[in-house]
Amino acid sequence: SQKIEQNSEALNIQEGKTATLTCNYTNYSPAYLQWYRQDPGRGPVFLLLIRENEKEKRKERLKVTFDTTLKQSLFHITASQPADSATYLCALQGAGGYQKVTFGTGTKLQVIP
Amino acid sequence: DTGVSQDPRHKITKRGQNVTFRCDPISEHNRLYWYRQTLGQGPEFLTYFQNEAQLEKSRLLSDRFSAERPKGSFSTLEIQRTEQGDSAMYLCASRPPFRTETDTQYFGPGTRLTVL
Numbered sequence A: 001s002q003k004i005e006q007n008s009e010a011l012n013i014q015e016g017k018t019a020t021l022t023c024n025y026t027n028y029s030p031a032y033l034q035w036y037r038q039d040p041g042r043g044p045v046f047l048l049l050i051r052e053n054e055k056e057k058r059k060e061r062l063k064v065t066f067d068t069t070l071k072q073s074l075f076h077i078t079a080s081q082p083a084d085s086a087t088y089l090c091a092l093q094g095a096g097g098y099q100k101v102t103f104g105t106g107t108k109l110q111v112i113p
Numbered sequence B: 001d002t003g004v005s006q007d008p009r010h011k012i013t014k015r016g017q018n019v020t021f022r023c024d025p026i027s028e029h030n031r032l033y034w035y036r037q038t039l040g041q042g043p044e045f046l047t048y049f050q051n052e053a054q055l056e057k058s059r060l061l062s063d064r065f066s067a068e069r070p071k072g073s074f075s076t077l078e079i080q081r082t083e084q085g086d087s088a089m090y091l092c093a094s095r096p097p098f099r100t101e102t103d104t105q106y107f108g109p110g111t112r113l114t115v116l
Helices: none
Strands: A003-006 A011-014 A019-026 A032-038 A045-051 A056-059 A062-067 A072-077 A086-093 A101-103 A107-112 B005-007 B010-013 B019-024 B031-037 B044-050 B053-057 B065-068 B075-079 B088-095 B111-115
Touching (some): A019 A107, A032 A062, A032 A072, A045 A056, A045 A062, A072 A086, B005 B088, B019 B088, B019 B111, B031 B075, B044 B065
Antiparallel strands (some): A032 A086, A056 A062, A062 A072, A086 A107, B005 B019, B019 B075, B031 B044, B031 B088, B044 B053, B065 B075
């Protein structure tokens, strides 16, 4: 069955450093991979989408890589700030008009001032 | 506020009772999804509507769950004979009419259900 693994342990980093979160998947060939941010008690908020034929995508301080051979995505936040503290969810999406999205368990990031 | 709205935000009920949640998607979004999320887990897909048609329902969803979207606008999710295992956050998301496969989902704030 499809499995999406994210580090279940919280990631604590110092303000100003680069945070790197990992998403690994098995038994899936996604057309797209997405990253969402979720704050406590709120719905996820879309951040970035990367296609299977793209290696890297950037948006402001965010960078996502996608390696379909390793079946892995890395999500980087550079110059991290305490306001970046949240849970980050990786999600896989197939091709086609329906485009069901399957989420990982998320990794909690804590940026320490 | 032009985002996705959900009502109620919190619901506490006793085991065995029925509950109904409402989701109002972003105007003109014809695609609507329901998810369930428990503590420490990511959102789990429950069902999908395109306009008023329910096109997919998770096999994990028991017969006690039913969803409707009668006019292709708002949607309701009903849980009958609630069980303690139904306690979770129920999230709704909407998406605009299909233009590209990269159209994103917009999530509502969720309804937190506690079954005593």
